[in-house]
Amino acid sequence: MPQSTEISSLTINRLSVYLRGLRALQSQNIQRISSSEMARRFQLSAAQIRKDLAQFGELGIRGVGYDVSHLRQKLESQLGLDREHRAVIVGAGNIGTALARFPGLNSGSFKVVALFDNDPSRIGDDLGELKVSSSQDLKAVVRETGAEMAILAVPAEAAQENYEALADAGIKAVLNFAPVQIKERPETRVKTVDLLIFLEELASTLR
Amino acid sequence: MPQSTEISSLTINRLSVYLRGLRALQSQNIQRISSSEMARRFQLSAAQIRKDLAQFGELGIRGVGYDVSHLRQKLESQLGLDREHRAVIVGAGNIGTALARFPGLNSGSFKVVALFDNDPSRIGDDLGELKVSSSQDLKAVVRETGAEMAILAVPAEAAQENYEALADAGIKAVLNFAPVQIKERPETRVKTVDLLIFLEELASTLR
DNA sequence: GATTGTGAATAGATTCACAGCT
DNA sequence: AGCTGTGAATCTATTCACAATC
Secondary structure: OOOOOOOOHHHHHHHHHHHHHHHHHHHOOOOEEOHHHHHHHOOOOHHHHHHHHHOOOOOEEOOOEEEHHHHHHHHHHHOOOOOOEEEEEEOOOHHHHHHHHOHHHHOOOEEEEEEEEOOOOOOOOEEOOEEEEEHHHHHHHHHHHOOOEEEEOOOHHHHHHHHHHHHHOOOOEEEEOOOOOOOOEOOEEEEEOOHHHHHHHHHHOOO | OOOOOOOOHHHHHHHHHHHHHHHHHHHOOOOEEOHHHHHHHOOOOHHHHHHHHHOOOOOOEOOOEEEHHHHHHHHHHHOOOOOOEEEEEEOOOHHHHHHHHOHHHHOOOEEEEEEEEOOOOOOOOEEOOEEEEEHHHHHHHHHHHOOOEEEEOOOHHHHHHHHHHHHHOOOOEEEEOOOOOOOOEOOEEEEEOOHHHHHHHHHHHHO
16 A cells, blocks of 8 residues: 655655665575564564565565565565655764765665865865865855755854855755754755764763 | 653654754844744744743743743753763764864764774774774773763764774764664663755655 | 455553643 | 633554564
C-alpha cells in the first residue's frame, strides 16, 4: 500500500539505518533476511521495522522474509539516494575542512563539489581535490556544478546571511552546524546539527 | 512540582535551546521574559515551553514571566552544566582534530583534556594546548585528569573496541561519530551522531 | 511452520483552553 | 490585566497480536 501521507523524519532516520545494515548484509552475500533478524542485528523492534517498510508497498514475502537487494534498492530510491547529490561546503574553518576531507561525504550518493570561505588568506588553499573558493563566486559555482545541497560551517553570527546567500543561489537543502536557529525560507530546507546539544544531553545523564 | 518521572531526551534537547537563548538575553541585560516572547524568539510554542519548565518546580511568576538569571541557573543545574565536565577525544583524524580545535568544546562547562590516537606517526603532534597521546595511555590519563566523557572519532571498524576501552577506563558517557550501532554497557552511555544520516534525511526531501 | 502486513491497543508528546496567582 | 501552571483533548509513534500468505 503506497504512502498517501508524509513519512515522518523519525522513520526516515530509521530507513537510513536499515539501509546501512542492508549494505553490510549484501557485502556478506546474504540474500534474504527476516524482520526479526534485522531487529536483532540493529537493536530495534521487529514490528517497527515491518511497519516502516510496509509504508511503501508489500516489500516482503510472508513466511520468508525480505530480499536484501530488492529492499536496498527500494530504500535507496525512497531516500532519494539512487542518484548523485552534489553539495557545497561554506566555511573552511575546522569543521568545514574536516568535512571536506571526510570520506563518507564523497562515497555513495553525495559529492562535495566546492568549498567556500570569505577570508582572503584561505582562498586558494588546497584540500585534496578541492580548492577553497571565494564566497563571492557562490552563485556562479552552484549554477555550473548543479549543486543542490550545502553544508554550512560558519560562525553563528554569519549563519543566517550565508543561508540567505545559499537560498539565493538556488540551493534546496542546508545542513547547518552553527548553533543558531535559522529563519527558514519555504524553498530551502534547513537541518541544524548542534554538537553542543548532544554533549549537553549526555552531560545531563551524568547527574 | 518536582519531576518524579524521567525527563525525555526531546525535552532535554529543548532545555539546551532555551539555555542558549537565556544566555543571549542575559548578555543583552534582559531580566525578565514571558513564555510567549521566548516562543517568538526561538520558534517554538509557548505552551510547550511552559510545560517543559514546569517539570522542575514553579519557576515563573504568574502575571509576570520568568526571571532570566534564575531560570538560567535552574536549567544549568538541571542539565548538569553547573560544573566542569572533562572530556577526552579518541581519534586524531579529521573530525577528532577539528573537534579538539572547536572553541565551543572548551568554553562553558566542557573541557577537552586529552586527544588520543594509535597511529605512532601522529602521537606527539601539537594542537594548541593539546598534544596527541598514545591510546595505550588512555586509562592512566583518564584517571589523572578525572575525565568523565569521551568523543569517539575513529573509523567505524574501530569504534566498538575503543568504546570498550573507554568504558574500562571509567568513562561514563560517549559521543560517537562513527556510523555504527555501539553495543552499550549499562555504566557507559553512548549517543551516536551520524552525519550521513542527517544528509540522507535532507536528501529525502529533494525528491 | 514461518514470517509478513496490519488493525487495535498502548504509550508518548504536543496543543488547547482556562483556572489560579500576582 | 497578564501570564503561568496544568488537566483535558488531540495528535503521533510504538507495540501487540493475529489473520493472511507463502
